[in-house]
Amino acid sequence: MARKFGDILRAARLEHALSQAQLAGLCDVSQPTIASWERGAHAPRRAAVIKLASALGLTPSSFFEDGPPPARPLNTLPLMQVPVLDWPERFAALATSPIRRYLPIGVDAARPIALPLADIQMNALAPLGSLTVIDIGSATLKDGDVALIAQTGGVPILRRISGGGSVVETAPLRGPSISSPIGAHTIRGRAVMMVSEL
Numbered sequence: 001m002a003r004k005f006g007d008i009l010r011a012a013r014l015e016h017a018l019s020q021a022q023l024a025g026l027c028d029v030s031q032p033t034i035a036s037w038e039r040g041a042h043a044p045r046r047a048a049v050i051k052l053a054s055a056l057g058l059t060p061s062s063f064f065e066d067g068p069p070p071a072r073p074l075n076t077l078p079l080m081q082v083p084v085l086d087w088p089e090r091f092a093a094l095a096t097s098p099i100r101r102y103l104p105i106g107v108d109a110a111r112p113i114a115l116p117l118a119d120i121q122m123n124a125l126a127p128l129g130s131l132t133v134i135d136i137g138s139a140t141l142k143d144g145d146v147a148l149i150a151q152t153g154g155v156p157i158l159r160r161i162s163g164g165g166s167v168v169e170t171a172p173l174r175g176p177s178i179s180s181p182i183g184a185h186t187i188r189g190r191a192v193m194m195v196s197e198l
Contacts, residue, residue, distance in 0.1 A: 006040040008063050012056045013038075026055040030173050032124045041144030041160070079106050082133055084114040091150040091188055094136075103131060109192050110137030115148075117194070121170035121178070122146075122158050126194035132158060136189035141165060146191035152184045158191065 013023050013034075020034040027034075027048065037044050044052065046060075053060045081102040088094050094113070103114050114131040117123070125146065126132070134148045141147050141161045149157050149168060159168035162179065169179040 004040055005043060005063050006038040009034075009052065010038045012058060012062070016056055018056075023052075023055060027051040030124050032171055032177055036124075036144070036171075039144055079104060080109070080112060082107065082112045082114050084116075084131060087115050087118050088156055090154040091148075091156045092154055094156075103133070103195065105133065105193070105195065107133055107193055109133065109135035111135060111189075112192065113189075114195070117158070119158055121172050122160075124171040124173045125158075126196050130194050130196040132191050133193040133195065134189040135192050141187060141190055146171075147187045148189040148191065149182075150186045150188050156188070 013020070018026075020038070021031040024031045024034045028051065029048065033044075036042055049060045049063060052058075053062060081104055083099040084101050084103050085094065085097040085099060088097055112133050112135050114133050117126055117128055117130045117132050120128065132146075136148070143162050143164065145161050146158055147161055147168070149159055151157060160171050160177075161167070161182075162169050166182055167179050168182050168185065169177045171177055
């Protein structure tokens, strides 16, 4: 069975006796980002792979046992016009929120919407203001997935799922993540993509 990118990254980091924080410093990313890559929550961009390889004395292709993964054909995902909405004060307000524009994007989602990332506690995922594409038709999540959650009172937040689905955690760019039991929160959708607009 081929090893995954995260497993190879972790093995190379440990071989160089580096902590996640030390490797993060060498690559200009946060420690939670390194942890996320190692657990396979998301894959780094090409520029980050190059920095990781340089910091660990490897070639970028070293992270892929059989070479880089093949390019995905452009026509595998349907192009959808995803409505871009303002972040709601209450989850119920999504139903009546005005559509600001549409984001034409290839995405595998049943009912996608795009919301701007505004929570500083989640800015390790993408820069603030980036669009978070959320499938509100999917509430099936696994550890590492990011969920749109309605807190008690209906206030929506984005949080990463951990602890076998029983814990939610923040993903701040600086400082430690904060974990809390999912408790009475209700999962309303799964983040399927972050789109950073320039």
